[in-house]
Each structure stands twice: as structure tokens, then as C-alpha cells.
Amino acid sequence: MSEVATILLKSEGSNLQRRHRRSRMMKTFFQVATWTGVFILAILLIQISWQAMGWLDLQFLTSFPSRFAEKAGIKAALWGTIWLILLTAVISIPIGVGAAVYLEEYSGPSWLNTTIEINIANLAGTPSIVYGILGLALFVRWLDLGRSLLAGALTMSLLILPVTIMASREALRAVPKSIRLASFALGATRWNTIRHHLLPAALPGIMTGIILALSRAIGESAPLVMIGALSYVAFTPNGPMDSFSALPIQIFNWASRPQKEFYSLAAAGIVVLLLVLLTMNAAAIWIRARAQKDSRW
């Protein structure tokens, strides 16, 4: 009897040890997997900064593209990106926030609203190049806007609209129901309530979402290639109907050349692009953190 118990205990004990050992081993594996991602990000950043070293100077920022790597710069691309983002913001913010307000505050359950919701989820997963095809057929050719900034901004707006809508809805949903009820109880209409209470309260969340959506638009290049943004532009745009280049397009062009010296130019362009993106992300995080601190509920 006691012999059996000892054997049982022993086998249990070694079994338990084995199970714990396996658990520890897998924990290490999970940990290594997580750090692999961080590690690769570090390699990517170091490798690109290394390549860009020596090429990133004032001359690079203030020169137009050139056949000679030493003379080439990103002036046109940088201005094109700034124009593109401003236009995209002007178009997409009112529409995106408006759609979010409708879906959160007005719409009840109906087949139309369900259709709209499923639609937005699907559009968020549609490849960006499909938006490029749409932009090419609809804006460039059908509306005859040509290869202009406006055509690019309209395409980009459609591309980031689902993200903007989803982020803004998230922010509106976080405003407590009591705020709405208090406002209605005082006789305010729905729009009064939205305009004076919900939008101000949700503003930090909406802004965070918009900044992240716009930073996605800054990095996108496939739709711009489709609608025919140019890689060689030797002027800065003066209006929304001008043709343009953008940072990712310029990088793509340099990176796809056979001559190796253009790789360094591409790397320098990437550093500028990543700096812009990181600044925007930092701004979004800062707004979110400040809003959480000042939150009234």
C-alpha cells in the first residue's frame, strides 16, 4: 500500500516537475518570440540610419530630384506630402467625424445601418491598391482631375475614412450616457447635445484617431502610384490641381533603381519620413495621455 503510494507520489512528482519545466521552457519561447519583433524593428532602424548617414543634410531637404545622386533631394516630395496631407485632412475629417456621429448618435438598428457597418469593416480591409484603381478610374479619368493633388487627396480620403470613422466612434462611445441625458433633460436637441457636449468631450479621442489615420496616409504609396503621382517633379505645388510627388513615391523610385548610390538617398528619405511619422504618433500618444489625466469621468 505504502509502496504504491510512494510510486504514485514519485511519478506524480517527476510528472509535475516535467510539466513545470515545459511551462518554463514555453514561457521563454513566448518571450523570445515577442522580443524578436522588437529586435527586427531595431535592426531595421539601425540599418536605415546607417545607410542614410552623411546623406541627410540641408542640401538634401532643399534640392529637387536629380540624375546625380549627390545633387538630389526631396524638396518636391516633401512639399507634395505636406499639401497632400493638408488636403486629405480637410476632406476626410468632416466626413469621417460626421459619419461616426451619425452611426453612434442617430442610427438605430435597421438593415441600412447594418449594411453601412459591415461595409466600413470591409473597406478597412480592402487593399490600398484597389483604392488606387478606384481613384484612377473615378477621379483621374471620369472627373478629369488628372494626376493632381486633389485626385490624390480624394483617393487618400476614401482610403483612411474607415479608420477615421472607427476611431471617432470609439471616442464618442466613451462619453457617458449621463451627459446625453442631462443635456436632453435641459431641453437641448440632439444636435445641440452633440455640438456642445459630445464632440468637445470626445475631441481628444477623435484627434488621436485622425492623427493616426493621417499618418497612415503619409506612408501609403500604392494608391499614389496608381493615380500617377510622379517620381520626377522639379517644382513645388502651388495649388490643388498641380501634379505632385510624395515622400514614399520618391523613396520607391530611388529604391527601385539599379545604381547603389541611390539606395543611400532612399535611406535618407526614409529617415525623414519616419521622423514625420514618429512625431505624429508621439503627438497622438501625448494627446491621449493628457486627455486621460484631465478626464472628468
Next chain:
Amino acid sequence: MSTTTTSRTALDSLRVRGHRRWVEEAIRLALFLCAFLSVATTVGIIWVLVREASAFFFAVSPIEFLTGTRWAPLIEPRSFGVLPLVCGTMLVVAGAALVSLPLGLASGIFLSEYASHRSRNILKPVLEILAGVPTVVYGYFAITFVTPLLMRVLPQTQVFNAASAAFVVGIMILPMVCSLCDDACRAVPQSLRDAGYALGATELEVSTQVVLPGALSGVLASFVLALSRAIGETMAVTLAAGATPKLTMNPLESIQTMTAYIVQVSLGDTPAGGISYQTIFAVGALLFVITLIMNLLANRVLRRFREVYE
């Protein structure tokens, strides 16, 4: 409200109310139009694709398109079999899946089950930076770092190859898998974990035999969504994978994906309206249909299983 005041003010108040109601309705309509724009976008995409692709399919039979094994729309003798492009896409997606699914799932489990609150708060945003890096940057990374490395290890690697494109696409979608798996695991109620520990299970057993089955729908949906993203990925594969439509299973060779082909045509000077120009709409339609099916599938899986615990 105005029963005791004079009828004049009552009338005014009514008029104001009527005006307000009218404004309210106008605003409601404007906001509805904003929301409806998403449906209009989808209709626009489908309309454009169907219109141009149907012109293509008048000239080329859909059966030839879907079953042909030679893709040469720009050079004589022309041939419009899309399978080499699909094959190239699948090669990249399979490679990306090999990289991102195990790593993403493992790091998702680590973040939700093992990591301390503090390290989670640092690791998750850092991993999300990977998702924010523009795809053209991944393309650059593939040709200037991954490919040279690969060539040193396997000298038969071609300058443009599917493997390095697949690797960087895998890294690109890794944060998406990780983040969605993390969310899915965290949605499993703590009481189930506690019950597991009370029965004497180890951390690993709780993670893999209690949490993971509970989070399975979310995990599968994250896989499908990430792979759909990999199929539509464009700039990295255009830069790194080459422009050789080829039916091959060898990831070290140069191939061409559906998206890379579309970019190639739009970069060149193919005249608008011709049959080679219409190919981009046919290929784009195929791409759209594939990703649409995958997205619908993932959304359905998510919705069906989301409320199991409530």
C-alpha cells in the same frame, strides 16, 4: 410650457421649435450622407472593376484567365493566364504566414498571459510601431538587408526573390496578429484561468488548454485578417519580389504578385483603354474578390463567437 404666457410668445416658441426641427432634420440628413459614403465607395469600387473587367472578359474568356498558366499581357505572343500571378501571391503569403502566425500568436499569448503590466505597456506600443512603418520602407529593408543576408547563406538566391519579400511582409503583419490574439486572450474571463490553476494546472496548461481554446475564434479571425492584408500588400513585394510572373514553388526565385503586376502596368506607358490596360482591372477585381471573401469570413467568425462569455 407656455400655457400662462400670451399667445404671441407661444406662437414664437412654436415657430422656433419648427425651425429647430427643420435644422435638426437637415443635420441628420447631412450626417447620414457622410455615413452612406462608405456604401457609395464600395459601389464605386465594384462599378469600376466590373465595368472595365467586363470589357476585358469580352476579349479573353474568364476560363482562360483563371486556368491559363502563362501570364504575358504586354509582350507577343500575348497570353492571359492569371495563375502565375496568383501563385506568386500565394508564395509570398505562405512565407509571410510562416513568419507571422507562430511569432504573432506566441507574442500575443506572452503579452496577455505572462507579461507584467509594465512590460506589456512598453512592448505593445513598440510592436505597433512595426505596423506603422510604411510598406515601401519594408521593401527597401528587404532589398538592402534581407536579400543580401539570404544570398550569403544560400548563394543560389536571386537578386529579386519571393523569400525576402515574404519575410518582410510577415514582419509587417506580425503586430496585427499579435495585437488581435492578445485582445482575444484577454477577453477570456479570469475565472476560467483561476479554475485551471485551482485544478493544479501550470501556466502553460492554462494558456494552451484553457485560454487558447476560449480565444480560438479571435485567433483564427486574426490569422485570416492578417493573411488578407498580406495578399493586398503592394510596395514591399513590388520592390523585393521582382517582376517575373512564374509558376514556381521555389521561394528563392524571382516572381510577380497580383499587386506588383498592377503597379508595373501603371508605372509603364501602357495606353489607356487597350486590352493590356484593362488587365489591371481584371487582376484588381480578382484581388478585391479574394480579400472581400476573407474579410467577410473573419468578421463572421468574430461576430458569431464574440459574445460566448456574456
